[in-house]
Amino acid sequence: MxxxxxxxxxxxxxxxxxxxxxxxxxxxxxxxxxxxxxxxxxxxxxxxxxxxxxxxxxxxxxxxxxxxxxxxxxxxxxxxxxxxxxxxxxxxxxxxxxxxxxxxxxxxxxxxxxxxxxxxxxxxxxxxxxxxxxxxxxxxxxxxxxxxxxxxxxxxKLEYEDMISALPPLIEALRRDSVAAVRSNCAWSIGQLCRELPSNVVYATAIDALIEALVEDEDLGVKEDARASLLKVGDPGGLQMIEELELEGIV
Known part of the structure; x- marks a missing residue:
């Protein structure tokens, strides 16, 4: 563009x-x-x-x-x-x-x-x-x-259909954007939207993306924002992953 x-x-x-x-x-x-x-x-x-x-x-x-x-x-x-x-x-x-x-x-x-x-x-x-x-x-x-x-x-956050539309590009940017600050904001936004979603395929994909960022992103700020989003969402799988990583001394 x-x-x-x-x-x-x-x-x-x-x-x-x-x-x-x-x-x-x-x-x-x-x-x-x-x-x-x-x-x-x-x-x-x-x-x-x-x-x-x-x-x-x-x-x-x-x-x-x-x-x-x-x-x-x-x-x-x-x-x-x-x-x-x-x-x-x-x-x-x-x-x-x-x-x-x-x-x-x-x-x-x-x-x-x-x-x-x-x-x-x-x-x-x-x-x-x-x-x-x-x-x-x-x-x-x-x-x-x-x-x-x-x-x-x-x-x-205003409409369910909009959350479903907004999450895929946010997930893609969290995984692919070259600038850490952009990835951090994507992690925050994904967390905000997941708190409003029912458990479905889009929700599960978003949680997986946050976990992936927590484990694999090279930037500590992105990792911390992904962790904070997972904690706020309260997803059981995400919380379990954080606990396991903390026990291993990774986060």
Whole structure:
């Protein structure tokens, strides 16, 4: 879907798995917090720094009046405005934002923006996002895949059919993804979904994948997340495997 080499010019996958907003200075060091009325007006400012400042303010402020403006800013010419608008929509989720966010996920060239979009889609919790997030988990850059895995768990928990659809790509990514942080998020998401499932073939396959990660993954963080998911699910086979590995001193 996207050319990783081109995106790496924008997004250092190994260094940028956290929110790009974490590297920005606070909106303003002031008390009280930013004035919503002022920030609402600045969302339509002709000056790019003012639009970015206002969009970032709504990453902290919840105000439904900002939603139409933030949706419009998803297509702003400046990627820093777009990513700030995406995170602000995650803070102010709305059904009206789902389709614009999906469109931006499919079309935005900037990895930071797509990462913010998948986080926002997870918070919007709309079934419409299931397929786009699944595609992102399969084919986007690592930092986007990381958040797509987490967002899938937030959405798929809503409906049984969605859990059944979301688990296979999460299992595949847990087994195959080259980035440990992505595999860890997949292990967490699989655990979240398995807690809602009855014992069936899909459930059993997911538990097997968690056990496989616990035993075979080379990354200690992935192993620990797989173990934590198995403990939370409480599957008898998974608990027995953890006990046996602990007795052998393996985990």
């Amino acid at each position: 996207y050319d990783d080499d081109d995106d790496l010019l924008i997004l250092d996958v190994d260094a940028e798995l956290e929110s790009p907003l974490d590297r920005m200075e606070p909106v303003e060091e002031q008390t009280p917090p930013p004035n919503p009325e002022v920030m609402l007006a600045l969302l339509s400012s002709p000056e790019t720094p003012q639009r970015m400042l206002a969009a970032r303010a709504f990453c902290e402020i919840e105000d439904e009046r900002a939603i139409p403006h933030l949706i419009r800013l998803l297509t702003d010419v400046c990627p820093l405005v777009r990513v700030s608008a995406a995170y602000a929509l995650g803070r102010n989720p709305s059904p009206d934002a789902v389709e614009p966010l999906i469109t931006q996920l499919e079309n935005d060239w900037n990895g930071y923006v797509r990462k913010g979009v998948v986080w926002a889609l997870g918070n919007c919790r709309s079934r419409r996002s299931l397929s786009p997030l699944t595609n992102a988990l399969k084919s986007d850059i690592a930092a986007v895949r990381l958040w797509a895995a987490s967002s899938l768990a937030q959405i798929a």
